[in-house]
Amino acid sequence: MTMAGNRLSRIVAKTQKAPPFMQSWLLTKVFGTAIKFAGTAKVDIHHLSHQESRLTIKNRKRVQNHIGSVHACAMALLAESATGYIVGMNVPDDRVPVIKSMHIDYVKRATGDLHAVAHLTDAQIQQIQTTEKGEVTVAVTITDEKGVEPIKAEMIWAWTPKRR
Template identity: 30%
Template structure:
């Protein structure tokens, strides 16, 4: 049996470089996220925070962080928060995402993912809305995503 995500994060985060190592492990499991080189800085029930460095590989032709890099960071933090928050026996998958670009994304960016309503267990599936706000170093929110997560029991219908 694999170690639950939140337990793994808590074990690694205590050590120097532990958050970086945790993020690398997540990116090994889901390699596409490695393209943005994120770093998960907070993971707890109902909250995930992560950062993204502004570097040439994630910029668009305007010299700002590319929209899809922001979407990747949003999906990563929303997924980790959901996974770390679900009751035993439940699973999730992203169902859809609405995004709003509010300002030019430059510099080190900080994402915060939180559920928009309480997470529940049950015998049927349901849609869980997750809000992810991404801010620049000055604290200006430059991007907001609303991600619909489909949450359902691991075994059975739903």
Template identity: 30%
Template sequence: MRKNLKIYQRLSRFPFGRQLFSWVVCRIAPYFGSISPKVTELKPGYAKVEISKRRRVTNHINTVHAIAMCNMAELAGGLMTDVSIAKDSRWIPTGMTVKYVKKAKTNLTAVANGENIDWQTEGDKLVPVEVTDTEGNLVFTAEITMNVRTA
């Protein structure tokens, strides 16, 4: 089992454990701190990340900025990849294609679902991420290319 998954599972049993895990992730990869994410689910093949709509992540028309959604998609996709690949493998994102479907006017949830991806082989993996608003409307999609190699 990957180290990040063990840490998440241990911390999520405690009050505020998921917030603490999210904070630790942002300490390791500081740029993600700009969106103040909360990792709410993490398991092999699946990750869910939430952000609150607040001034810091909005644009000139008071919707969640496109790059904030890119950040949360990369965080969800990266964490999901990290806990899904073999213990002796490494990964790095090499590309991302995004679509802005609808204005993001509320808090957001990003879900990376890699349950149908073959994580046991090396090579490029296309990781789908969907971002929805509080009403469940799809506002953003991403397909992140993750290059997986044996360490």
């Protein structure tokens, strides 16, 4: 189930007309310009659809902590970005998505680059697209380059009508 398209999904559709080797770069550039913090941290978008997002953050100096791994705040940014982008793909243009709650448990030390995969079910997409105001818990998995999940994250996103 997908809607005709909101502004965000139309932008993503335009990037998919570019040659495959440029699509990820274009998505990352567009979102990094619009969402400054994600651009500063260099959150890379590899896939974005109504149902799923796949993002990475490289273990670069600018996002490292004192022990040389990705900083806790950068991990939270990755989880928030992965979930926010797919909610944003589904929220109609007359509504605004906002993060309502972030619950993050740091369970292991991260090694290297981090990868995020977030999903929405068809029922969640239906709810977002047809309910004027509501909230949804978005599933997200963060793994490091060894395949370990250094954090467990739960993101609750809400949407409300835009103010006139």
